Amino acid sequence: MSTNTSPAIGELVLPSRRRFLSESGLGFGALALASLLGRDAAANTSSGAAVPALPHHPPRAKRVIWLFMTGAPSQVDTWDYKPELQARSGEPLPGADQQVGFFQTSGKCLASPFKWAQHGQSGTWVSDIFPHLSRHVDEMTFIHSMHLRANNHAPAAMELMCGLNRPGMPSMGAWLDYGLGTMNDNLPAFVVMHERKPRGDDQIWSAGFLPKSHQALAIDARRPVAIDNLSLRKGHSLASQRAELDLLAAVNGAHASARPTQADLAARITSFELAYRMQTAAPEAIDLAQESQATHELYGTEDPKCKVFAKQCLTARRLLERGVRFVQIFAGKGVGGDGSVDDVPWDGHSNIETNHRECGLATDRPAAALLADLKSRGMLEDTLVIWGGEFGRTSDSQGGAGRDHNPGGFTIWLAGGGVKGGFHYGSTDPFGYKAVENKVHVNDLHATLLHLLGINHELLTYRHNGRNFRLTDVGGSVIPDILAS
Amino acid sequence: MMNDPLVRSAADGLADRARKAVGDDDAQAIEYCFRVALSRPPSPDEVARFTGFLSAREEAADADGANRQAALSDACHLMLCLNEFIYVD
Numbered sequence: 274m275s276t277n278t279s280p281a282i283g284e285l286v287l288p289s290r291r292r293f294l295s296e297s298g299l300g301f302g303a304l305a306l307a308s309l310l311g312r313d314a315a316a317n318t319s320s321g322a323a324v325p326a327l328p329h330h331p332p333r334a335k336r337v338i339w340l341f342m343t344g345a346p347s348q349v350d351t352w353d354y355k356p357e358l359q360a361r362s363g364e365p366l367p368g369a370d371q372q373v374g375f376f377q378t379s380g381k382c383l384a385s386p387f388k389w390a391q392h393g394q395s396g397t398w399v400s401d402i403f404p405h406l407s408r409h410v411d412e413m414t415f416i417h418s419m420h421l422r423a424n425n426h427a428p429a430a431m432e433l434m435c436g437l438n439r440p441g442m443p444s445m446g447a448w449l450d451y452g453l454g455t456m457n458d459n460l461p462a463f464v465v466m467h468e469r470k471p472r473g474d475d476q477i478w479s480a481g482f483l484p485k486s487h488q489a490l491a492i493d494a495r496r497p498v499a500i501d502n503l504s505l506r507k508g509h510s511l512a513s514q515r516a517e518l519d520l521l522a523a524v525n526g527a528h529a530s531a532r533p534t535q536a537d538l539a540a541r542i543t544s545f546e547l548a549y550r551m552q553t554a555a556p557e558a559i560d561l562a563q564e565s566q567a568t569h570e571l572y573g574t575e576d577p578k579c580k581v582f583a584k585q586c587l588t589a590r591r592l593l594e595r596g597v598r599f600v601q602i603f604a605g606k607g608v609g610g611d612g613s614v615d616d617v618p619w620d621g622h623s624n625i626e627t628n629h630r631e632c633g634l635a636t637d638r639p640a641a642a643l644l645a646d647l648k649s650r651g652m653l654e655d656t657l658v659i660w661g662g663e664f665g666r667t668s669d670s671q672g673g674a675g676r677d678h679n680p681g682g683f684t685i686w687l688a689g690g691g692v693k694g695g696f697h698y699g700s701t702d703p704f705g706y707k708a709v710e711n712k713v714h715v716n717d718l719h720a721t722l723l724h725l726l727g728i729n730h731e732l733l734t735y736r737h738n739g740r741n742f743r744l745t746d747v748g749g750s751v752i753p754d755i756l757a758s
Numbered sequence: 759m760m761n762d763p764l765v766r767s768a769a770d771g772l773a774d775r776a777r778k779a780v781g782d783d784d785a786q787a788i789e790y791c792f793r794v795a796l797s798r799p800p801s802p803d804e805v806a807r808f809t810g811f812l813s814a815r816e817e818a819a820d821a822d823g824a825n826r827q828a829a830l831s832d833a834c835h836l837m838l839c840l841n842e843f844i845y846v847d
Contacts, residue, residue, distance in 0.1 A: 501762070502760070502761035502762045502763075503761070504761065505761060506760075506761050506766060508828070513815075513818075514760065516811065516814065517760075517811075517832065517835075517836055520807055520808070520811050520836055521836050521839055521840065523807060524804060524807065524836075524840055524842075525840060525841050525842075527801075527803070527804075528840065528841050528842045529841065535845075537845065538841045538845065541841050541844065541845075542841070545759070545760065545839070548759075548760060549760070
């Protein structure tokens with residue numbers, strides 16, 4: 274054992290297992306620490322480069338916003354038009370499988386109750402749930418062949434966000450923060466907005482085993498104050514608080530140096546420093562009063578049907594503009610209340626028509642406004658917009674008018690940041706039930722997203738429990754076809 | 759942790775307790791708070807840092823009793839924000 278540790282007087286000194294490993298034997302612990310500290314030091318530089326070689330290639334997108342359609346929209350009622358399903362309503366669904374859904378389905382085709390029309394130069398079929406978004410189809414790449422493993426909300430949302438359908442894994446936003454860092458030292462790199470907490474809770478925006486400084490800032494739309502405790506204590510100034518943080522850093526530093534392998538200690542220090550800087554930057558960033566009346570009208574922040582999502586989308590644009598790397602909005606409840614549960618608004622088990630109509634009203638106008646606003650500000654070309662929920666829904670009915678969960682095939686779309694416009698990739702069978710052509714697993718989607726951000730998904734790793742982990746686990750292939758030339 | 763009213767009220771309580779227990783001496787107050795919050799006495803370096811912090815705070819404000827107590831509350835607040843307090847080893 275080395276003798277240079279100076280335990281406090283009166284402290285009973287026994288080497289902890291960690292300290293013993295890090296200071297004894299061949300010193301492999303010390304080597305691991307050196308690499309850990311080297312990486313953390315890099316991650317905390319203002320240039321934001323966490324691993325020296327990043328980005329691995331020139332990025333097409335600098336930032337991402339994911340409009341998460343909580344509860345899982347039905348592909349065959351939104352973006353995946355299936356004439357065969359429309360023609361054969363009530364007839365047996367070929368290949369109907371009782372293992373697909375979460376409850377029980379009828380095995381009989383349910384035609385989409387919505388009106389469908391073709392839009393844009395691309396002639397993309399869209400249901401009339403989306404009168405606003407349908408004007409932007411020529412900006413979008415549709416992936417119709419998404420699939421994943423889990424068939425209930427929480428594990429599926431974890432799979433979609435973290436690559437694996439179990440708790441404890443870092444989510445995509447945390448990986449991006451770890452890999453690319455922030456573009457604004459005064460704001461967090463990863464922000465989540467929600468109304469009711471979606472199923473899966475904090476696990477779906479968790480930093481997992483990554484240092485906790487990569488955790489999302491979650492903004493709850495139900496709370497009167499967006500970010501808690503952002504104003505200084507009475508009688509304090511930034512200068513007096515600076516003196517406090519300096520003292521804290523000095524004493525914490527001595528504590529951490531005696532516990533060299535615990536990355537969370539450094540993360541906590543980092544979080545205090547970020548919180549200090551956010552006190553001035555964050556109130557300005559989320560202040561919607563600075564936006565023009567025209568912008569408020571574009572998003573619909575006064576429209577009772579969509580004002581919650583509208584304010585979230587507008588806040589998101591302000592955050593993206595100020596250098597936040599990844600914003601994720603979990604769509605909140607619809608306006609009418611058709612019996613679906615608030616934390617899974619798109620979950621149309623009982624009546625797909627009333628449920629999806631309401632969810633459309635709550636999200637369509639703000640989402641379209643975000644696309645238009647990003648485009649008019651020249652931000653769409655390096656901002657990747659993603660629309661999608663945790664899985665799709667069954668082509669056969671549940672209880673006559675609803676649809677059950679279906680992770681076997683669903684549609685998401687991407688727009689901006691390096692993807693083609695008006696492009697369709699992959700397909701489901703003629704009934705929209707299962708992905709059949711050019712199937713895209715979550716790992717493939719993540720590999721492609723990371724590629725667009727300049728990252729080789731196989732090289733962005735973090736050592737945990739004795740092996741290197743990736744967002745894409747041991748799978749994932751970039752989809753070259755959807756990349757803009 | 760820095761601005762939260764709950765943490766602040768705990769810090770105020772700790773500071774009041776320390777003054778009642780050890781009286782007016784800053785170094786003794788710091789040692790008392792360390793023992794309560796962290797179950798150990800402070801190192802000489804820590805005593806110097808914290809009493810230096812108290813002096814600076816007290817000089818900046820009027821050195822009346824109320825401000826002295828506010829400064830000690832600030833010091834206690836920082837102890838509750840230390841990694842040593844927040845994390846179990």
